[in-house]
Amino acid sequence: MIVNSCSFESLHMPIEFKFATPVPLPAQSGITHAYQAVNLADAFAIQLPLSASRDPELLARFIFENQPSWVGKLLVVRDTIVAGFGLKTAKHLATLANDAKAKRLGIFKIYSTNETEIVVGEDDNHLDFRLSVLDSGGAASASERHLTLSTVVHCHNLLGRVYILVIAPFHRMVVKASLRRAARIGWPQAGADAK
Numbered sequence: 365m366i367v368n369s370c371s372f373e374s375l376h377m378p379i380e381f382k383f384a385t386p387v388p389l390p391a392q393s394g395i396t397h398a399y400q401a402v403n404l405a406d407a408f409a410i411q412l413p414l415s416a417s418r419d420p421e422l423l424a425r426f427i428f429e430n431q432p433s434w435v436g437k438l439l440v441v442r443d444t445i446v447a448g449f450g451l452k453t454a455k456h457l458a459t460l461a462n463d464a465k466a467k468r469l470g471i472f473k474i475y476s477t478n479e480t481e482i483v484v485g486e487d488d489n490h491l492d493f494r495l496s497v498l499d500s501g502g503a504a505s506a507s508e509r510h511l512t513l514s515t516v517v518h519c520h521n522l523l524g525r526v527y528i529l530v531i532a533p534f535h536r537m538v539v540k541a542s543l544r545r546a547a548r549i550g551w552p553q554a555g556a557d558a559k
Contacts, residue, residue: 384408384543389514394476394483395494399518403491404528406536407514410543412501414509416551420482421469423511424497426552428470431542438534449523452488490524493517513539 387409389396417423443453457471467474472484475494485494494516501509515535519525 384410384513384540387512389516390496390498390500390512392480392500393496393498393512393514394478394481395496395514395516398494398516399492401518402516403519403525404493404515404517404532404535406539407512408536408539408543409500409510409512410547412499412509412511412551414501414507415553416509417554418479418499418501419552420480420497420499421474421477422552423499423546424469424482424484427497427513427542427546428472430546430549431538432545435538435542438538442531446527449490451490451527452486457486490521490527491517491519511543513543515539 385408387407389405389407393407439454443455447453454471469482469484471486472495473486475483475485477483480500481496481498483494483496485492496512496514498512498514499509500512517524517528519528
């Protein structure tokens with residue numbers, strides 16, 4: 365029997381490691397000033413164990429690949445509704461992710477990455493958005509680490525503004541639940557950094 369070492373550790377993880385809390389957009393994030401006009405901006409942070417990986421791409425992949433199952437069902441509903449408006453669907457974006465030349469993380473295009481942050485997102489007719497996964501732990505000797513998932517959205521038209529108004533509460537639920545689930549499963553450990 366193979367046991368995920370992360371799962372065992374997560375059983376004994378202090379409760380503060382499992383809650384995602386709203387925070388201001390981090391000043392050091394690449395998305396803080398991504399757009400002149402912003403129609404949605406939010407950020408949620410969760411404490412990371414000191415032993416967790418410091419690779420922001422690995423952490424982001426872990427979050428997106430381990431989302432609660434209801435998130436996928438919500439995306440199917442979203443896709444069914446938005447397809448009639450000519451907007452990009454998750455299914456369409458997944459086909460782009462299968463393109464070997466594409467620099468993508470799941471369904472999202474990768475815009476930038478550095479030692480502490482990965483910025484992903486997408487541009488569409490109705491709006492553009494960027495998501496940041498930022499490890500704000502600083503130096504390897506830091507005594508406390510946080511991972512912050514931030515989102516900024518710039519709407520192009522009325523459709524974009526109505527869309528963001530409708531999905532914003534769901535977006536926030538998905539972000540918090542995804543961070544909580546990643547913490548419950550157990551974050552990838554520092555030795556898993558090799559890509």
